[in-house]
Amino acid sequence: MGTSRMFRIFVVLGSAFMILLIIIYWDDVGASNLYLHIPVSPGPKVPHPPPQLRPHTTRTPSFLSDIDAFVNQFLEPGTGEPTDTMQVDLSNQSEKSEERYIPRREWKIHLTPVAAELRERQEKRRRLLQEVCANDSVVFPGKNRSFDDIPNKELDHLIVDDRHGIIYCYVPKVACSNWKRIMIVLSESLQQEGAPQRDPLAIPRDLVHNSSMHFTFNKFWKRYGKFAKHLMKVKLKKYTKFLFVRDPFVRLISAYRNKFEMRNEDFYRRFAQVMLRRYANQPTPPASVDKAFTLGVHPSFSHFIQYLLDPQTEKDMPFNEHWRQVYGLCHPCQIQYDFVGHLETVEEDAEHLLRLLRVDNVVEFPTSQRNLTASTWETNWFSKVPVEARRELYKLYEPDFRLFGYDRPESILNE
Incomplete structure (x- = not known):
């Protein structure tokens, strides 16, 4: 009897020891490393038989599903709720869908390296971020705090795609609608007749900006509880992180x-x-x-600038995301971004980024036909704004100008 009991004790202790080793290995080496090294876009395959004849196959677990299964064992009741991403009530979306091969329009094989000019452009932009963040003469709110000190609500612009190991910080008015479409396609969070939606432009605009379609850092707390911050750091270390910016005044x-x-x-x-x-x-x-437009009443651009410069504005509430500084949305001094795109070079940058992510055979960045605000319009727009107000506005957005390499607009500030 005693021998049997000792045997059971040894089995339990041995199992616990093995689990501990797995956890340590997973954290240090990273299960996501193993996942990210799996080819994102496999080569052409023989089409599957019709669904009713298709044999049952076991879905390969992703890093996210594995870590979910492990972490949820230790969560207190009520903290392991599923992310909102899977709770959108749509007729063309199912809660669960098997991962399946979707035939590509074409199979892209790049035999030539990325142009040296594009690689140098990214290196220059990343190096500039590091230099400005280390420059004590450039001061702005939150610059010197640690990642742990960033409030959870300020992490809601970081969209995560665990399937491909990508983190995108979206900046409103910088092609974020189309980049959100890309993230929906890659994360397969929208289903079309039981299969993942593959056409970015087919995603309705109201869904593009529906928060339930995106898994952001702000939602980690709901899913992982006290493990959230640690897992954020793991993903920030191992995933490819990118953002797109534009001239602050034009934005x-x-x-x-x-x-x-x-x-x-x-x-x-x-x-x-x-x-x-x-x-x-x-x-x-x-x-x-409607009544205001009928009467021809709306605030002028000058009124808008007054609103931004009014100290009472930020006392009442933080800046809205559409005019909040990029440093307040994406925390470039706490997060080392791997890719910094500019709207002014969006076509080249988008092609470079999708190729870097090895998803350019899965999705293409939609080209916009809409009339974009041009930087050449700045002088006309600011013509009725007093020069002193323009200079104060530059001070308010100067960190963004310097972080992302935009020239000081001398023609506007010195008239």
């Missing part, structure tokens, strides 16, 4: 055009009415955006 013009020159009830009530009351001598602005 502000684009935000104004989109949110205040077009009918947007939400932005009218939350921001336009405030601007009209404070700066346009309209104590009782129209109650709705």
Whole structure:
């Protein structure tokens, strides 16, 4: 009896020891390393038989599903809820779908290396970020805090794709709609008749910006509880991280055009009415955006700049994401980005990035036919903004200019 009991004890202790070794190995070496080294886009295959005749196959577990299974064993009740990504109630989306091969339009094989010019461009942009972050003369809120000190709510712009090992920090008004479409396609978070949606442009705009379609760092706490911050650091170390930026002043013009020159009830009530009351001598602005547009009432670009410079604005609430500085959205001094794209070179950068990620045979970046805000318009847009206000605005966004290599707009600041 005693021998049997000792045997069981040894078995339990041996199992616990093996689990501990696996955990240590997983954390140090990284299961995601093994996952990321699996070819993202396998070569052509023989098509599967029709679904009703297809034999049952076992799906290869991903890093995310494995870590989920392990971590959820230790979560307290209620902390291991599934991410919202799988809870969208759509007729063309299923909660679970088998990973299946989708025939590609073409099989791309790159026999020539990426152009040296593009590699040097990325090296220069990454090096500039490091230099500015190390430069004590460049000061901005949150610059010197650690990653652990970043509030969870400020991590909601970091979208994670565990399938391909990608983290994208989206910046509104910098082609983020199309990059979100790319992330939906790659993460296969949207199903079309039981199969992953492969056409970015077929994804409706309301779904593109639906937070339930994206797994962000902010959702790690709901899924992983006290393990969340540790897993963020693991993924930041092992995944490819990228963002796209544009000239800060041009981004502000684009935000104004989109949110205040077009009918947007939400932005009218939350921001336009405030601007009209404070700066346009309209104590009782129209109650709705439709009525305001009918009367020809809306805040001017100059009013918008006044709003940004008003100390009361950020006392009331943080800047909206459409005009918040990129350093406040993507934390470039705490996160070492592997790729920094510019909207001004988006076609070249997008092709380079997708090739770098080895997904250029899976998805292509959609080309935009819309009229984009051009940098050459800056002088006209700022013509009615007082020069002193322009200089104050530059101080407010100077860290973004310097972090991402945009020249100081002398023609606007010295008129």
